[in-house]
Structures are given as C-alpha cells and as structure tokens.
Amino acid sequence: MMYSAGDYERPVPTSDTENTEWRPPFTRDYGRIIHSASFRRQQGKTQVFPGHESDFFRNRLTHSLEVAQIAEGIADRLNVVYKDVLERNPIDGRLCAAAGLVHDIGHPPFGHNGERALDTKMKKYGGFEGNAQTLRILSRLDKKALYKEEVGGDKRAGMNLCYRTLAAILKYDNAIPLERDEGSKLTKGYYLSEKSIVDRIKGKVLRGKSGPPEGEFKTIECAIMDIADDIAYSVYDLEDSLKAGFLTPATILATDDKRLDDVAADVTKQMKRPVDRGEVMSVFVDLFKGMIPEISEDHATAVVNFAKAVQGSHELSANGYTRTKLSSQLVHEFINGVEFKFDPNRPALSKVWLKPETKLKVEVLKQYTYKSIIYSPRVKLGEFRGTQLVKEIFEALEGEKGELLMPDDVRERFLVSEDEGHRARTICDFVAGMTDRYAMEFWARLKSDGAESMFKDI
Known part of the structure; x- marks a missing residue:
C-alpha cells in the first residue's frame, strides 16, 4: 500500500468535514500552496536571467510550474508502465506536483549567491540553505495555521500540510550543524530548529518501521520531484539561453576543450563513472545532427553545407517553433527514461532513477548550460x-x-x-x-x- 492514514495527518489536526471525496488531502495541500504568499513571491525571483530583461525568460515561479507538470507526468507514466505493482495503489501525481510547486520556495533573492551571502551571516546560528528554508516556510513561516501550544518554542505551523507532503520536499536527510567554521562550505539539509518536525514526518511516513541509515530518507514523491527538477533545468535553461542568444548550436559545437573538460568533470561526479570531453560533445552532435550536413571533400559542397549549418544554428536560436519542438521532444524522452522499483517493506521509499543513457544526456545539458551561462561575466x-x-x-x-x-x-x-x-x-x-x-x-x-x-x- 503506497499511502496510509499517517500520511494524511497534519501537524495541527483539522476537521473531518474539510476532507471530502472530491477534494482529498493532497489536493487540498496543492490548493494551499497555490494560494500562499510564499508561492506567489517566486515570480519575483530569478531563475537564470533577471525577469526585467524579458517577459520570455523563466523565473522561479514558472520554473516551479514546469517542474510540477513534469513530476505529475512522471507519476502518470509510472502508474501505467508499472501497473502490475501500482494499479491498486498508484503514485499520487497531484502530490508529486505539489512537491514541484514548492521545491524552490526557500530560495532567497538572487538565487545561490543570495543563499551563500545569508549562510555566511548565519554560520554561528544554524546556517542558511534553500532546501532547509523550504521546510521552514512550509512548517513554520507561512501564515496559515498556529499550534494551540508551542512546539519547539514556536506556535507557528506554516501551511499545515500533510506529513507525506512535507516529506516530499526533504531532499537532504541531515541536520545542518548549529555552528560551522567561517571557511566551511554551504551545508545542505534541514535546520536543527525543525528537527522535531522532521522526526515526526519520518515516524508518520514510515508507519512505525525503522528508517534507513542517516542521510538516506527520501520518499518516492521527493525522488520524482528531484528528477523533474533536473529535467526542467537541463531543457528549459538551455531554451532560455538559446532565446537570449547566449548560446547557439554553432557556438556549442565549437566549444573549447577546457570548457568541455570542466563539464565532463562535473558530469563524472553525477554519473559516478569517468566521462570525457568526447562523450560530452557526442550528446550535442546527436542533439543538433539535423543541422550538421555531411562533411564533403568537394569545396563547393563544403561551402554550401557550411552555409546550411550556419542557417540551421540561427534557426534554433531565432525560431520559437523550432525551440519549442526541441524542448518538447527532450522532455518526452527524459520522462520515458525514468525507471522504478517498488519497496514492499517501506513503500514510501520506493526508488526511481533515470536510465544511464538518459541521465548522461540530462547531466550534460544541465552542466554545460550552468558552466556557460551562470558563470558568464554578463550574468555574474x-x-x-x-x-x-x-x-x-x-x-x-x-x-x-x-x-x-x-x-x-x-x-x-x-x-x-x-x-x-x-x-x-x-x-x-x-x-x-x-x-x-x-x-x-x-x-x-x-x-x-x-x-x-x-x-x-x-
């Protein structure tokens, strides 16, 4: 059974009359998120390019909407492909979508740079980290519910979401130390101030069973959301970069060896196997192969083919139809690359992952765009x-x-x-x-x- 009564409980108990057949608990959570001030504020936070530069570019809000849709799509597909296991107790797509909506809700202004600035100021007081702040917003800061008595010295109960919904955003299962050295790097996890809430989440979701080792608690919905986030980053940050003219197929295919080596090193870490610059470039050659005519030894043919390549490169950057078609194809391919394994002992912790060949493509697109755009002087x-x-x-x-x-x-x-x-x-x-x-x-x-x-x- 994928879900149990404990999953639907909330930190502050609510009236049974609020739960109806047509509006089950996870759907209510989805609605609470949509109508919250914290969710709305994401429209004013940068994704890659500042929002004032163009109405086209994504911000944290539109990125989160895309992640939510992809996450729900992954759940819908898994329920069909693995129906022998999931037909009676399917993965809740609306819960996966809710996790997608709020996965970035804890981001401060100016993204990861704002995150590092706040962490520097908070090193003596528990640090700062976007995922930890997401849990704090949902369980403390958003002004929806209050406890009758203080819990952990605080009466605020945030959005008062279901325990399973809160579990769906716990990407990193470790508490951030209360004090860290000045030179220490940003630590991912949750704040010690929310540890009692995390402990309660785990107890409800695991149904009294012993949990996995420290650092390994991650629900199926959280894992799906995490994959959806990677897919959205890899596809749509590239699309925005093509639209902005920061990248073109021609400039990507002409990338210098140092940049390719840097990307390959990051992809190696994610793939947990060696990846070289040739493998990185092969992803883009395959992606843009329709724009690269056959190389010819005949001079006249070579000139024509070069002109076609330049035209094709410009077409992808300038033509919205072409960009949209490419993005749609990639998202469809990546969703189809998700695999699943049911855990009968702890259903909530069932596993999903990308096929190796799909993961390689996602990571190459994501890491290349990050290195080329996020690190560019104009954005920096x-x-x-x-x-x-x-x-x-x-x-x-x-x-x-x-x-x-x-x-x-x-x-x-x-x-x-x-x-x-x-x-x-x-x-x-x-x-x-x-x-x-x-x-x-x-x-x-x-x-x-x-x-x-x-x-x-x-």
Whole structure:
C-alpha cells in the first residue's frame, strides 16, 4: 500500500468535514500552496536571467510550474508502465506536483549567491540553505495555521500540510550543524530548529518501521520531484539561453576543450563513472545532427553545407517553433527514461532513477548550460551585486537600532526574544523572503542618493 492514514495527518489536526471525496488531502495541500504568499513571491525571483530583461525568460515561479507538470507526468507514466505493482495503489501525481510547486520556495533573492551571502551571516546560528528554508516556510513561516501550544518554542505551523507532503520536499536527510567554521562550505539539509518536525514526518511516513541509515530518507514523491527538477533545468535553461542568444548550436559545437573538460568533470561526479570531453560533445552532435550536413571533400559542397549549418544554428536560436519542438521532444524522452522499483517493506521509499543513457544526456545539458551561462561575466556581474545587496541589508538589520528598519510583524518577533540566534534567524527569514526587486528597493532606501518616499511600505 503506497499511502496510509499517517500520511494524511497534519501537524495541527483539522476537521473531518474539510476532507471530502472530491477534494482529498493532497489536493487540498496543492490548493494551499497555490494560494500562499510564499508561492506567489517566486515570480519575483530569478531563475537564470533577471525577469526585467524579458517577459520570455523563466523565473522561479514558472520554473516551479514546469517542474510540477513534469513530476505529475512522471507519476502518470509510472502508474501505467508499472501497473502490475501500482494499479491498486498508484503514485499520487497531484502530490508529486505539489512537491514541484514548492521545491524552490526557500530560495532567497538572487538565487545561490543570495543563499551563500545569508549562510555566511548565519554560520554561528544554524546556517542558511534553500532546501532547509523550504521546510521552514512550509512548517513554520507561512501564515496559515498556529499550534494551540508551542512546539519547539514556536506556535507557528506554516501551511499545515500533510506529513507525506512535507516529506516530499526533504531532499537532504541531515541536520545542518548549529555552528560551522567561517571557511566551511554551504551545508545542505534541514535546520536543527525543525528537527522535531522532521522526526515526526519520518515516524508518520514510515508507519512505525525503522528508517534507513542517516542521510538516506527520501520518499518516492521527493525522488520524482528531484528528477523533474533536473529535467526542467537541463531543457528549459538551455531554451532560455538559446532565446537570449547566449548560446547557439554553432557556438556549442565549437566549444573549447577546457570548457568541455570542466563539464565532463562535473558530469563524472553525477554519473559516478569517468566521462570525457568526447562523450560530452557526442550528446550535442546527436542533439543538433539535423543541422550538421555531411562533411564533403568537394569545396563547393563544403561551402554550401557550411552555409546550411550556419542557417540551421540561427534557426534554433531565432525560431520559437523550432525551440519549442526541441524542448518538447527532450522532455518526452527524459520522462520515458525514468525507471522504478517498488519497496514492499517501506513503500514510501520506493526508488526511481533515470536510465544511464538518459541521465548522461540530462547531466550534460544541465552542466554545460550552468558552466556557460551562470558563470558568464554578463550574468555574474548582476549576481555579484545581488550578493552584496543581501549582505548589506542583513548587516543593516542586525546593527544598532536595526529593528527600526523592519516591518511591524518582523520587529515584534525580533524584540520578544533576547536570544542572539533567534534574532539572527528572524532577520534571515525576513531577508530570505524578499524578491529580487524588493531587495533592490530596500537596499536603495538604505544606501542610494535618490530620494525615496516615506509613504511606500517596507
């Protein structure tokens, strides 16, 4: 049986009348997410390219919608392909979609650069990490429900989602240490402040059975969401880069050996086997083979074929129909590359994975785009500014009389605690919840020479 009564329970019990035949618990969770302020704020957070550059480019919200759709598609396909195991108790596609909607909800402004800036400021107080913040938003910060009595020193219960829904976003099964050395790298996991919630999630989902070793708890829905996220990154970040003109088939196929070696090294880590630059390039040759005419020794034919190659390269970058067709084909191929194994002892921890040949293609597309675009000077310049903004906003708020710069509800929470760590976490939660634009406006009111109206809320 894939689901049990414990999966549907919530941290704060609700009335049975709220559960109806036409609106089961996971569907209710999906609705709560859609209508939440935290979900809406993702529209103001950058995916790869800043949203003000073009209405075409994806932001965190549209990326999350795509991940949700792909995750639901994976579940739908597995229920058919593996119906001998799943026909009576299918994987809940709506639950997988809900996980996709919120998988990035904990991202701070300016993406991973904002994440690193906040982690630097929080190293003595439990750190900062996007996935940990996602759980904190869902289980604490979003203003949907309150406990009758404090749980872990806090009455806030976040969205009050089902335990199985909360489990679906636990990508990293380890607590982030309360204190870390200044030079330590960002640690993925969940905050110690949410450990009691994580323990309860595991107890409900595992139905009293012993869990896997530390670091290995990951539900089937979470694994599906994780694969869907990789698929969306590999396909749609490439599509945005082609649209922006940052990449073309011609420039990709002319990539220098150093870049290919760098990509191959990252793909090697993900594949857990050696991958060389030739294997990386073969993925793109296969992808663009329709645009690469046969090489000819005849000079006149070679000139014609070169012209065709240039035209074909431009076609993919400039023609929306061509780009959409390529993206659609890739998503379809990658969803069909997902395999499944049922765990009869712990059904919630059943496994999904990509076939090796599919995983190679996904990883090459993802790592190449990351190396070529995220590390490009044009994108890095804006990211550097974002890192500085986040750091300086945090420092202003933690400074003397910094609480006077906070909105009323944040200030109230800040002042009721004398604990330095609690105060730092309150500031961190506030800054992490900012959109890119809000962070820039907030910083401008602190640092800019331009006049700002006192009538505009903070």
